[in-house]
Amino acid sequence: MKIPAEFDEIRPYSPEELPQIFEELLSDKDFQEIIKKVLPDTPLEALAYTLRKCKTNLDVQKSIFYGLLHDIIKKCSDGFSFDSSNISDKNKSYTFISNHRDIVLDSGFLSVGLIDNGFPTTVEIAIGDNLLIYPWIKKLVRVNKAFIVQRALSMRQMLESSARMSKYIHFAVTQKQENIWIAQREGRAKDSNDRTQDSVLKMLAMGGNGDVIDSLKELNIVPLSLSYEYDPCDFLKAQEMQMKRDVEGFKKSQKDDLINMQTGIFGYKGKIHFQTGPCINDELETLRGLPKTEIFTRVSEIIDHHIHRNYRLYPANYIACDMLDGSMSMTEHYTAEDKAKFEAYLEKKISLIDIQNKDIAFLKKCILTMYANPAINHIQAIKE
Structure with missing residues (x-):
């Protein structure tokens, strides 16, 4: 499939690009060190052999990441369950909008759940460029079906970037027949009071066809509730809250982001349950004719209602x-x-x-x- 060049900077790698990226990753010293830590029993040659056999990004996910994620579920949790019974047609492409708990695993576990529940593919993932600290991370996430959300931009650049990302998401759902995962807000809700930001919906509506309702319906939005019994990063989030309270202008460093990623992946999570709501297209149709700003507020409320309703609560x-x-x-x-x-x-x-x-x-x-x-x-x- 021909992908428009305007998406080159942000999109996942195409299958044709993968062989070269595999070689670049395998020869990267930092990547080699990470592999020794994450896959201590796998020689680099064995990983290279598996990677080189992969023809698509989905092949990479199924051959490498799928097993890794099941391993994390086994070692760092008391089990993962995924209920997609609210989705009647598994062969359609959906945009999953969820609350956000873990930088890496929210989308990772969703992909595992989709594979294990008979969906034909996983999700393309929105990831902030603030997390792409090293060249190998940027390459690896784009191999793993991530597209890049550009963060530190001027107002004009931000508008251009949002429009391009929205057009890409619509292209991915309607042309590539891919599912999308995006968090309901920028960053994780530190206090777990999960609310959809209107700005996320405004961005999603920019790139489609027709009016706001038509554009959002094109994406087949499915609210997704993520329920972790324990959040391994809870103490880091609390620490950050005190630092923000006490230190004027406090901002997390890149090192803090790395610690959060590592703690989230390898920390104990207890039980984990992901629950899909229904696709909200019918509910969107009832909002037709409302003023544009009111539409976004109402759509946020609809998504929040489904997410909150579908939490699995623990003691x-x-x-x-x-x-x-x-x-x-x-x-x-x-x-x-x-x-x-x-x-x-x-x-x-x-x-x-x-x-x-x-x-x-x-x-x-x-x-x-x-x-x-x-x-x-x-x-x-x-x-x-």
């Missing part, structure tokens, strides 16, 4: 609610043993935070809020 979510407001209103959802286990978990996570003027009460409140918000939003969504 920790209910315990955090009760600990935050000093009540016992959620005790039917957990045991005394669950509570003791979560309190021990909380203490352990607080102990990992190593910063000056450590404000334990504030940090504890931050982590409790992260676990409580999904329960608060879920209960609200069920009532509506």
